């Protein structure tokens with residue numbers, strides 16, 4: 001972006017136009033810098049910015065042009081109506097993962113107390129969404145990453161959700177030995193050599209949250225193998241998986257003696273979540 005002559009302010013509309021970003025992304029980043037929403041920006045194109053604001057925006061726009069995900073630049077992402085803090089320590093919550101939340105919610109009785117386990121909870125997105133929609137339930141989210149657990153706890157306390165807790169655990173290793181009413185997981189499922197890992201947002205996300213063994217199924221295998229001992233009778237296990245993994249995941253569920261095994265498609269029509277009950 002070309003700087004205006006010294007002493008003359010940068011105006012909102014000029015900063016947006018000169019950012020080199022698509023308008024929507026420029027507005028999100030400038031709104032973040034100015035702590036204003038999109039409606040304010042639309043109505044205040046002729047508002048001057050301070051030199052400091054212009055400099056901060058410039059730096060963020062440059063990082064975005066270099067490919068950093070918007071969510072890491074603003075430190076925020078919306079998921080299932082919740083405003084979440086996100087950092088490069090966690091996967092950025094995806095819209096398709098809302099399918100997993102919806103499938104879980106219809107299987108959790110809103111009037112009863114239910115115990116729900118979320119494996120690989122990352123930012124806490126799934127656990128927090130379930131806790132928020134099912135206040136009578138208790139949700140436990142576990143993650144191997146200390147930083148992810150700390151972040152998920154911050155999200156829970158900022159959202160005032162008292163019915164969710166987070167714990168460091170390598171899948172089931174530190175999970176209390178009890179029977180949960182549902183287990184959900186969005187584990188890493190990309191094949192280790194997959195070219196997508198070198199593209200787009202994925203380049204900036206934690207590899208441990210994305211990739212899982214040569215076929216991408218190592219984490220899902222551990223979860224399915226371990227889950228039976230932690231599920232109440234007839235309780236569901238719901239797992240998000242890769243675009244081409246539905247058959248493999250269903251086969252693993254059947255091998256582990258799950259019944260009612262099925263897959264559901266996301267809004268893009270891609271089989272995205274497999275489920276079964278014990």
Ligand code: GLN
Nearest residue numbers: 186187188189190209210
């Ligand atoms: N859905 C992510 C992607 O490929 C991967 C997330 C995951 O492995 N859980 O963009």
